[in-house]
Amino acid sequence: MRILVAEDNLVFQRVLHAMLTQWGYDVVVASGGEEALRLLQDEEGPRLAILDWLMPGMDGIEVCRRVRARNSLDYTYILILTAKTESEDLLTAMEAGADDYVTKPFKSPELKARLRVGCRILELQNRLQFTRRPVVIAPRFNVAKVQ
Numbered sequence: 001m002r003i004l005v006a007e008d009n010l011v012f013q014r015v016l017h018a019m020l021t022q023w024g025y026d027v028v029v030a031s032g033g034e035e036a037l038r039l040l041q042d043e044e045g046p047r048l049a050i051l052d053w054l055m056p057g058m059d060g061i062e063v064c065r066r067v068r069a070r071n072s073l074d075y076t077y078i079l080i081l082t083a084k085t086e087s088e089d090l091l092t093a094m095e096a097g098a099d100d101y102v103t104k105p106f107k108s109p110e111l112k113a114r115l116r117v118g119c120r121i122l123e124l125q126n127r128l129q130f131t132r133r134p135v136v137i138a139p140r141f142n143v144a145k146v147q
Contacts, residue, residue: 001024001025001026001046001047001048001119001122002025002026002027002028002045002046002047002048003020003025003026003027003028003046003048003049003050003115004028004029004030004036004039004040004045004046004048004049004050004051005017005020005027005028005029005030005049005050006029006030006031006032006033006035006036006049006050006051006052006055006060006063007029007030007031007050007052007055007081008031008032008052008054008055008056009052012052012104013029013031016050017029019108019111020115023112023115025048025115028045028046031055032055032056032057032058033051033055033056033057033058033059033060033062033063034057034058036049036051036055036058036060036063037058037063037066037067040063040067040076041067041070046076047074047075047076047077047122048076048077048115048118048119048122049067049076049077049078049079050079050081051063051064051078051079051080051081051098052080052081052082053080053081053082053083053084053089053093054082054083060080060081060082061080061092061093061096061098062096064078064080064093064096064097064098065096065097067097068096068097073129075121075122075125077099077100077118077119077121077122078097078098078099078100079098079099079100079101079102079114079115079118080093080098080100080101080102081102081103081104081106082101082102082103082104083103083104084103085103099118099121100114100117100118102114
């Protein structure tokens with residue numbers, strides 16, 4: 001599955017890229033919020049995203065708000081990764097539309113488990129979309145034998 005990592009810190013970027021690649025993800029990296037938003041708005045963009053809260057330009061919370069405002073049929077699962085640890089910060093992220101919140105420094109097994117939850121949710125959403133598609137039944141024709 002493709003995953004976006006929006007992180008301006010090059011060390012965290014490299015660590016996340018290596019870890020996620022090892023776990024089998026196809027990693028796309030953005031260094032700022034504007035780039036992350038552009039990638040997420042692309043029709044073929046990743047549907048799973050890790051957004052750093054504090055980035056130059058547009059922060060991860062604003063990216064999250066804008067992704068949610070577009071009301072796309074293709075859901076994007078968003079995990080906010082941040083050094084902010086106050087409960088008010090968690091509430092701000094969730095009210096902006098984040099699906100999950102992980103604080104730095106993080107434990108890799110915890111991040112891996114949370115991303116698996118995101119993948120399950122996206123898979124369920126895909127199944128629901130598939131079952132909601134209209135079924136087209138081809139008309140039956142009686143074919144008379146030609147003599």
